Amino acid sequence: MANLTKNVIPLIESYLDSMTSTEQTIAQYFITGQEIKDLSAVSVCKRLHVSKASLTRFAQKCGFAGYREFVFSYQESQEDTDSASLILKRDVTKRVLADYDQLLQKTYSILDESQLARVTSLVENAKRIYLYGKGSSGQALREMKMRFMRLGLICDIVTDNDELLWASMLADETCLVIGASISGKTKAVIDALLQAKDRGAKTILLTTQKAAGQDSPWDELVLLASTDNLAYGNRISPQFPLLLVIDCLFAYYLEIDVQQKQERYQQTIIDKEEI
Structure with missing residues (x-):
């Protein structure tokens, strides 16, 4: 059985439809999680061509007090995810099972x-x-x-x-x-x-x-x-x-x-x- 951990990603996804186009750009950046090394506001703003105010509004829309609090939770959840990650790209069966595992993890994260x-x-x-x-x-x-x-x-x-x-x-x-x-x-x-x-x-x-x-x-x-x-x-x-x-x-x-x-x-x- 998968090791269940709380994750910020499903929380971001649950608010996608209510976000502006700029906020959705920011959301997709964190959802994909590709090549994210520097999460400072300055670095993210430069990479995505958005303002610091947009980062703040994005974080608040996801239920956080501000961008700093969001980053803390995001990094914490990503560390747990990385340690149990399933990188399965060629085996079709394993990809399907990985999708189910991902949904199981996400359900645990948002379950109240x-x-x-x-x-x-x-x-x-x-x-x-x-x-x-x-x-x-x-x-x-x-x-x-x-x-x-x-x-x-x-x-x-x-x-x-x-x-x-x-x-x-x-x-x-x-x-x-x-x-x-x-x-x-x-x-x-x-x-x-x-x-x-x-x-x-x-x-x-x-x-x-x-x-x-x-x-x-x-x-x-x-x-x-x-x-x-x-x-x-x-x-x-x-x-x-x-x-x-x-x-x-x-x-x-x-x-x-x-x-x-x-x-x-x-x-x-x-x-x-x-x-």
Whole structure:
């Protein structure tokens, strides 16, 4: 198993969509990490042709007080990454596994365990749960529905545009609505989630992107790990980071009255001798 360490890269990636073009240039410089020897503000400004003020704004957009604090965290995380790095360029199988390892590391870096506890509480208190998602996100949510239903939760998964609208009109303050959008831009899902929120439902969005300097409209915004062109599924399944978070949520929920839930889960296993 990989040696998990906290890394700044997934944090940078989660803010990319809300950055200016100059800030994205800076972000890509640190994400690729190629030939970075001198991280002083003067050196980076000269190499990227940006101002010190741009470096400061970039660092603050990523949640740091300033560029110096960002560099400290970046160097610390890069040392850990370098020591466990997988430089695998020719073996296709190893490249795929390296991508999965990278997403596992990134998930660990951005996972907020106190948030998982809050989400678990929302799940526990909901009388009905709606799961909104399209494409790969919708497929991953089917796994979530199956696992939570086996623990006695009433779950509905909605993937059709019209049904997203209809379901959001049925939601009320007793419901929890969980939407998944890897890009954070799936209009049908976002619009339906907003409508459910307006009707008093608790709302959670699972996504790789968050808007810097803005309050989230959702009760919880759960960050997913990402990598280049993850949404297109070029080399690995875009469902993977979503499934990782679903596994973590399931594990947290299972810990509530663990014996009772384990017994109920076992009762739902069909043809046990064939497993």
